[in-house]
Amino acid sequence: MLRFFGLPYTSDPYVRITNFDHKTAILLEDANEWSRINKVTVDINAIDNGIHGEGTLHGKSLAWDLDTDGDRLGDLKSLSEYLKEM
Numbered sequence: 001m002l003r004f005f006g007l008p009y010t011s012d013p014y015v016r017i018t019n020f021d022h023k024t025a026i027l028l029e030d031a032n033e034w035s036r037i038n039k040v041t042v043d044i045n046a047i048d049n050g051i052h053g054e055g056t057l058h059g060k061s062l063a064w065d066l067d068t069d070g071d072r073l074g075d076l077k078s079l080s081e082y083l084k085e086m
Helices: 024-039 073-083
Strands: 002-004 042-046 063-070
Touching: 002 024, 024 042, 024 073, 063 073
Parallel strands: 002 042
Antiparallel strands: 042 063
16 A cells, blocks of 8 residues: 655655656556555655755655655665665
């Protein structure tokens, strides 16, 4: 399951996607597949929302902040490795 869960410490708690293109669709599809296989919810915290550093690709729909329910290090590493492989 994917859960769009904006970062609670920002003034904008919503996850915004300015340009939903094929890259975003593929990423979300792959994250959803990992979630289904591992039975762990994937949180999408930021795409075009939140506060990010200078030169960030956030705001251009080219950077995504993903997390796993419970922030367990093993799940985070597994998700990261799976997405890199895909």
